[in-house]
Amino acid sequence: MNDATHLAAGAHLRADLAAIAEMIPEGARVLDVGCGDGALLEHLVRTKNVDGRGVELSQQNVNACVARGLAVVQGDADADLAEYPSQVFDFVILSQTIQATEKPAQVLAQLLRIGRQTAISLPNFGHWRVRLSLLWQGRMPRTKALDYHWYDTPNIHLCTLADFVDLAHAQGAVIDRALALNQGGVAGEMRPDALSPNLFAQGAIFLLRKN
Amino acid sequence: MTETADPHFLRPLSAPKADAGKAINFGADKPLKLDCGRTLSPFSIAYMTYGTLNQAKSNAVLICHALTGDQFVASEHPVTGKPGWWNMMVGPARPIDTNRFFVICANVIGGCMGTTGPASTDPATGKAFGLNFPLVTVRDMVRAQAMLLDALGIEKLLAVTGGSMGGMQVLQWAASYPERVRAAVPIACAARHSAQNIAFHEVGRQAIMADPDWKGGEYQLHNTRPSKGLAVARMAAHITYLSEAALQRKFGRNLQNRDALSFQFAPDFQIESYLHHQGMSFVDRFDANSYLYITRAMDYFDLAEDYAGQLADAFRDSPARFCIISFTSDWLFPPAENKRIAHALNAVAAKVSFVGIKTDKGHDSFLLDEPEMFDTVKGFLNAVALAEGVA
Numbered sequence: 001m002n003d004a005t006h007l008a009a010g011a012h013l014r015a016d017l018a019a020i021a022e023m024i025p026e027g028a029r030v031l032d033v034g035c036g037d038g039a040l041l042e043h044l045v046r047t048k049n050v051d052g053r054g055v056e057l058s059q060q061n062v063n064a065c066v067a068r069g070l071a072v073v074q075g076d077a078d079a080d081l082a083e084y085p086s087q088v089f090d091f092v093i094l095s096q097t098i099q100a101t102e103k104p105a106q107v108l109a110q111l112l113r114i115g116r117q118t119a120i121s122l123p124n125f126g127h128w129r130v131r132l133s134l135l136w137q138g139r140m141p142r143t144k145a146l147d148y149h150w151y152d153t154p155n156i157h158l159c160t161l162a163d164f165v166d167l168a169h170a171q172g173a174v175i176d177r178a179l180a181l182n183q184g185g186v187a188g189e190m191r192p193d194a195l196s197p198n199l200f201a202q203g204a205i206f207l208l209r210k211n
Numbered sequence: 212m213t214e215t216a217d218p219h220f221l222r223p224l225s226a227p228k229a230d231a232g233k234a235i236n237f238g239a240d241k242p243l244k245l246d247c248g249r250t251l252s253p254f255s256i257a258y259m260t261y262g263t264l265n266q267a268k269s270n271a272v273l274i275c276h277a278l279t280g281d282q283f284v285a286s287e288h289p290v291t292g293k294p295g296w297w298n299m300m301v302g303p304a305r306p307i308d309t310n311r312f313f314v315i316c317a318n319v320i321g322g323c324m325g326t327t328g329p330a331s332t333d334p335a336t337g338k339a340f341g342l343n344f345p346l347v348t349v350r351d352m353v354r355a356q357a358m359l360l361d362a363l364g365i366e367k368l369l370a371v372t373g374g375s376m377g378g379m380q381v382l383q384w385a386a387s388y389p390e391r392v393r394a395a396v397p398i399a400c401a402a403r404h405s406a407q408n409i410a411f412h413e414v415g416r417q418a419i420m421a422d423p424d425w426k427g428g429e430y431q432l433h434n435t436r437p438s439k440g441l442a443v444a445r446m447a448a449h450i451t452y453l454s455e456a457a458l459q460r461k462f463g464r465n466l467q468n469r470d471a472l473s474f475q476f477a478p479d480f481q482i483e484s485y486l487h488h489q490g491m492s493f494v495d496r497f498d499a500n501s502y503l504y505i506t507r508a509m510d511y512f513d514l515a516e517d518y519a520g521q522l523a524d525a526f527r528d529s530p531a532r533f534c535i536i537s538f539t540s541d542w543l544f545p546p547a548e549n550k551r552i553a554h555a556l557n558a559v560a561a562k563v564s565f566v567g568i569k570t571d572k573g574h575d576s577f578l579l580d581e582p583e584m585f586d587t588v589k590g591f592l593n594a595v596a597l598a599e600g601v602a
Contacts, residue, residue: 029560053557059583062566066534067590069598071562073553083554 013043015185016121019205020093023119023177024048028090031055031114033077034097038065045070053089055080078102081110089115096203098122098164099146099155108171112210118173121181121205126160126198144183145202161198168192168208177207212237212362218257218318218325222496226292232259232282234325235362243320243355249345253334256359257325258282258317261301262309264365270601271365272307272592273356274316275373275380278505279445279497281324284316285309290324290496299580306589311596312369319380320355321347321505323498330431330498340500342428347504349376349512353383357391369601370592372396374577375544376505379512382552385533386514386525394595395529396588398536399577401548402522402555403513408543411451412506415444419499428500441499442490449489454540454573458482515555522555529556532598533563534591536584538576564591 013021017040024030028050032041035054038061044050054072056062065072073080077094078101092115094107099122101107111118123145124130133141140150148155159167168175180187180201190197190204197204218234234257237243242252259282264271274284274297285301287294301307301314318326321344329344336343360368371384371392378400385395404412419425422440426433450458462482466472469479478484518524533556537549546567556563568583570576577584596602 051560053562059566059568062564063583063586063590066564066566066587067594069594071532071564073550073557073563073565074567075550075565083557085558088560 013039016095016181016203016205017043019179019181019186020095020119020121021048023117023207024050024091027051029053029088030091030093031084031089032093032095033081033111034094035061035065035070035072037061038068038070038072040093040095041065041070041072042068050091076101077107077110081107081114084110084114086113087116090117091115092118093120094118095121096123099158101157104157104159105167105171108167108173112171112173112208116209117176118208119205120164120208121203122161122164123155123158123203124161124198124201125158126162127202128199131199143202161192161201161204162195164204164206165192168206172211173208174211175206175208177205179205181205212241214362215255218255220290220325221323221330221498222290224289226287226289229283229287229289229292230259231289232257232325234258235359237358237362241358243351243358245345245351246348247346251320251327251345254320254327254355255325255331256317256320256327256355258315258359259284259286260316261285261314262312264313264363265601268365269367269369269599270312270596271360271368272312272314273360273368273371273384274301274307274314275352275356275371275377275384276316276319277373277375277377278448278509279493279502280377281322282316282318283324285314288496291492296578300585300588306585307372307592311601312592315360315363315365317356317359319352319376319505319508321352321501321508323501326355328498329428329500329504339429339431341431342500344500344504346507346511348508349379349383350387350517352508353380353387356380356384357388360391367391367393369599370394370396370595372398372588373400374398375400375574376509378544379509379514382514382525383512385529385531386517389526389529389531392529392531393599394532394534394591396534396536396591397549397552398584399538399541399544399549399574400552401544402515402525402552404510405548408451409510411448411543412510414447415506416503418443418447419503422499425499428503430499436494437499438491438494441494441497441502442487444502445493445497446486446490449486451543452573452575454542454571456540456571457573460571522551523558526556526561527559529559529561531561532591532595533561534587535563535565536577536587537565537567538572538574538581539567539569540571541574541576543574
């Protein structure tokens with residue numbers, strides 16, 4: 001949930017956030033974990049009349065959220081999700097953050113517990129460029145979206161889409177929808193267990209719920 | 212019920228031209244029922260206001276002061292001549308903008324700046340109450356403030372805010388009068404006083420009571436003042452308001468007006484003379500028995516206790532928006548205690564924001580120049596005002 005994983009969200013929502021926003025029903029109770037400066041939450045409050053809450057690590061971002069009139073708790077996914085009651089939110093969002101958490105499995109379990117539906121977007125470390133980069137250069141890959149050295153990256157738990165699908169199943173989650181992401185935004189619906197998105201998608205959004 | 216233009220202060224005024232505020236005297240028809248089972252009647256509440264109440268009476272902001280604070284939040288203190296204790300927060304174009312909001316701050320019940328307290332005259336005896344003054348609680352303080360608002364014709368508060376014991380009152384306001392509070396900003400506080408905090412308060416009280424001039428609490432009858440005990444209490448408490456890092460940064464082991472250690476017990480170190488100064492300047496403006504009563508009120512504060520141990524239940528009916536502010540180096544009311552309040556509010560789906568401001572200045576940060584805190588309060592109040600249609 002570092003600043004770097006939250007690309008600047010101005011008047012226009014980042015593509016993955018816009019895709020998540022479309023999934024959320026009118027008037028839903030929404031928790032955005034790693035809500036950044038609150039762009040998505042504010043958009044949801046305005047356009048879908050949601051009852052929104054946020055969790056965000058950066059104090060500066062929390063202040064931005066508070067000034068927007070949003071209810072946001074400074075904290076992080078690893079430590080704070082345990083304090084939320086079960087099934088109180090219709091929709092929980094974790095965008096481009098799970099790879100930066102200390103315990104992704106526990107975070108996912110908490111999200112599934114808190115929300116009736118959970119939308120998670122994440123980068124795909126199984127993308128062919130990443131694979132080739134490691135193969136040819138023999139060094140930890142650096143991508144446009146995750147432009148860090150191995151020693152200074154906040155993204156301490158990178159995975160491929162296939163890895164994530166395995167974890168979701170292990171946590172007893174049902175994947176209702178999966179959208180492949182590329183640089184331009186949403187590339188289209190994908191089958192979670194298909195091999196090709198894991199090679200060609202730069203990221204994905206999964207819509208999950210507890211079985 | 213009568214309103215007087217000049218509250219009765221115990222100490223001589225060093226700034227007689229300063230606005231002394233007002234006092235409302237509640238007569239026999241308006242008794243204050245206290246948690247201890249006793250009733251206080253008649254009683255007075257001294258208060259200050261800043262700004263103008265709008266036509267709709269929708270722009271009132273109540274500020275609750277801390278243990279040793281008072282109603283002079285944003286103007287010259289008539290007794291000490293010092294600027295208001297929250298001058299940087301409250302005033303024209305400040306985060307709590309008096310061009311926009313009608314700010315009210317009242318001296319707490321049990322206090323010594325014009326509101327009825329242990330140093331006030333007991334009408335039954337014609338002498339100072341002393342220890343005959345009933346024990347008061349944070350809830351009693353809030354009850355008295357609610358009576359003040361009734362008297363001022365203010366039904367709802369746009370916001371209620373305060374730090375430390377002021378924050379406790381904010382929480383109590385949201386719990387006791389959920390329908391009267393639109394927004395709450397508790398700062399550097401907790402929903403209960405910890406064992407460590409009770410311990411520090413007890414040290415302070417024992418210092419006061421050990422002073423021979425305390426005279427069993429009847430020092431006014433004997434024309435003495437337990438200044439030494441009260442100063443020691445203040446010195447001990449003051450340490451808890453700072454942080455190890457801030458003390459080190461400010462004072463280190465620097466010597467005071469000397470080049471070498473004196474090998475005597477006169478203050479060698481700057482930190483010693485700083486604490487002495489804090490103690491001595493405090494006794495000029497504060498009543499020792501008030502210090503006993505108000506520290507006791509804080510010790511008794513445990514909001515969850517009133518709700519069968521479930522803090523969340525204290526806020527179940529609250530429609531207010533909350534913004535909880537804490538400071539990373541505050542070890543008196545640590546961020547974890549503040550966050551516990553946020554979690555309780557989350558549990559009942561209240562609209563709550565929480566910030567932990569990074570600073571090494573300790574508990575006192577809420578009184579200091581903390582730009583992040585000002586930004587938070589300003590942004591939050593602005594959003595609340597917009598949502599509530601306050602221009």
